[in-house]
Amino acid sequence: MNNVFDDPRITAVGLLFEVHAGLSARFTAQLEEHGFSAVEFEVITRLARSPGNQLRMTDLAAQTSLSTSGVTRVVDRMERDGLLTRRACPNDRRSSYAVVTPKGMQQLDETLPGHLQMIEQWFTGQLDPKALAGLLDGLRRVRDAVHPCATAGSTDAVPEHEAATGS
């Protein structure tokens, strides 16, 4: 196997992708204990951190990994489950808001502490503060380079510039 597949660049991406996959799996398991899929958690997180716990469908799509049609369907499901509601936009009748319901907020509140604990247990807690800071700094630099137009704006959201993918 003394070939191209041992290239350090390959192992580097391999490492990054393995970490992502591993963390995703852990998080997904914990989220589903609380009735969320990964996408649903990302959606409700994005909404909950926005002013009024709401976002227009398009802005929600821009902030998540979904297309607008994907957002339509996720919101469909979550509305059916009572976690979200659609609300007409008063000054643009084309738009509609997705709003987190009290039930949605409650379910999110029940989920978050455990989620933070999972992050601590499997990710941030694995490294001493100095190493973690270095890791995050490296990631930040790669992120800035690869930036897929992150933190896409909404009407007036994105109060801070450090975007954080919920799940």
Add this chain to the structure above:
Amino acid sequence: MNNVFDDPRITAVGLLFEVHAGLSARFTAQLEEHGFSAVEFEVITRLARSPGNQLRMTDLAAQTSLSTSGVTRVVDRMERDGLLTRRACPNDRRSSYAVVTPKGMQQLDETLPGHLQMIEQWFTGQLDPKALAGLLDGLRRVRDAVHPCATAGSTDAVPEHEAATGS
């Protein structure tokens, strides 16, 4: 927004996931120029680095992000496209090997240089060697913790213990 969503743990995962998403998007774009989907590239890479350019279906599933039925269908498609062939296992008639065809090897060879270049451009090349080493070291420690039973074995594959996810 002075709430839980500014927790440094949240921003840490957010960063990691954003980097993954960004790199995935770049890689996918380049791979599709050469006729590969991300999964197909992962599959053919895993095969090409294995002895005889082949693996049993089950072992292939273990090394990728796919279930066995998923592997069946990807191999179906790639066989239809002439990149892979199925070969019966001589000493176990339940098993079959997926083997890379010459056409598959050629297409892979045409793809790899550009792929390595993409990695360099968007990931490893963004950091000076010292910072990169630190980043990889941190990732490695998290990987070891979260280890989703990585580097699952095949008949006699996995000659080195540093697993590298292809795409």
Add this chain to the structure above:
DNA sequence: GCCCAACGACTGCCTCAGCAACTATAGCGG
């Protein structure tokens, strides 16, 4: 005020992938 291009949301159709059920084979116990 009218027209038309742009935009927001939704729907039809498609592909992909997982789960569970099924078939064929292997290997073990008696």
Add this chain to the structure above:
DNA sequence: CCGCTATAGTTGCTGAGGCAGTCGTTGGGC
């Protein structure tokens, strides 16, 4: 040798999500 269980691979069914097309709405040009 017979049967029983485990394993390898495939297939039916399902849900998720993207693309492209549609419909209603908006806003700018005139």
